[in-house]
Amino acid sequence: MNTGLTSSGDSVAIGQEPGISSSGVVPMVSVCMITYNHEPFIAQAIESIVTQKTAYSFELVIGEDCSKDNTRRICEEYQHKYPHIITLLDSTSNLGMMKNGMRTVHACKGKYLTFCEGDDYWNDPYKIAKQIDFLELNPEYGFLYTNFNRYIQNTNTLLNNQLDDHPTPEGYLVDSLMKGNYFATPTVCVRNHLVDKFYQTFSMERIRRFYLGDYSLWLFISYHMKGYYLKDATATYRVLENSVSHFKNKRKQRFFRLKGFMVRFYFAFHYKTKARIRLLLIYRFISFLTRLVIFSILYSFLPEKKTIPSSLVG
Numbered sequence: 001m002n003t004g005l006t007s008s009g010d011s012v013a014i015g016q017e018p019g020i021s022s023s024g025v026v027p028m029v030s031v032c033m034i035t036y037n038h039e040p041f042i043a044q045a046i047e048s049i050v051t052q053k054t055a056y057s058f059e060l061v062i063g064e065d066c067s068k069d070n071t072r073r074i075c076e077e078y079q080h081k082y083p084h085i086i087t088l089l090d091s092t093s094n095l096g097m098m099k100n101g102m103r104t105v106h107a108c109k110g111k112y113l114t115f116c117e118g119d120d121y122w123n124d125p126y127k128i129a130k131q132i133d134f135l136e137l138n139p140e141y142g143f144l145y146t147n148f149n150r151y152i153q154n155t156n157t158l159l160n161n162q163l164d165d166h167p168t169p170e171g172y173l174v175d176s177l178m179k180g181n182y183f184a185t186p187t188v189c190v191r192n193h194l195v196d197k198f199y200q201t202f203s204m205e206r207i208r209r210f211y212l213g214d215y216s217l218w219l220f221i222s223y224h225m226k227g228y229y230l231k232d233a234t235a236t237y238r239v240l241e242n243s244v245s246h247f248k249n250k251r252k253q254r255f256f257r258l259k260g261f262m263v264r265f266y267f268a269f270h271y272k273t274k275a276r277i278r279l280l281l282i283y284r285f286i287s288f289l290t291r292l293v294i295f296s297i298l299y300s301f302l303p304e305k306k307t308i309p310s311s312l313v314g
Helices: 042-050 071-081 097-106 127-137 192-201 204-210 213-224 250-270 275-301
Strands: 029-035 058-064 086-088 112-115 141-152 157-159 189-191 226-239
Touching (some): 029 042, 029 097, 042 058, 058 071, 058 097, 071 086, 127 226, 141 213, 189 192, 192 213, 204 213, 204 250, 213 250
Parallel strands (some): 029 112, 058 086
Antiparallel strands (some): 112 189
């Protein structure tokens, strides 16, 4: 295996002028960015993309979903400043996260696809160079994920290198992903033909029922090709109070976890998965349901406005 990475992160491949995709030329990399009401964050997100230092041509495709704040105006200003990099999709009505995500992915033309939502940002200016160098030199690998930082918005707290204490396997990762999603979406880079295959395999209704679009995509591609882990923290994931995966409301958290189980069950029983992985999944699901039952029983006996310790409800 050839990592293809220099100490500075400079690309070893010869590409076009950084970021420029000539008319009719397919860019090497597409960055998929969906955004809605991200006025305080969107400029930082876009800047972290357009300032990438790489010899590979890349495009930034922004799916702005008819925000109620000034997000679109900011996106338009950047599109006028970087017309050779940024494509801003039209938005006359709010589509919702799933539809907006799908149309933005479909608009991406690159050989490789990367991600950065409007409230996250990349903190490594060599992210594209490092990831594409590796995938170009190692065609047996279909995707690459990296370490990441987490920024807690309401306390202004930056937590570095979130995967340092987490197992970070390489190769065929479906077994480890069946235990839970440990990829941070803004760190992932994938061969675009695998994403095309995902959307060709599943109907829009099925993808909508998955609910967790990125997690279902990771499971799908991990069945088809190997993945590689890069220890560098290349992106920062911003945690907001209303983030989909960080609900304060316990009922919403349980719904989110239930959807995670449903996605894992689908892939575990529709694709070849080891028996022990299926058994572990069933055991964890039964444990989850047991805690829900205990929660419901205890809640029915509590006085109004009292709460149950979070350790009991998971």
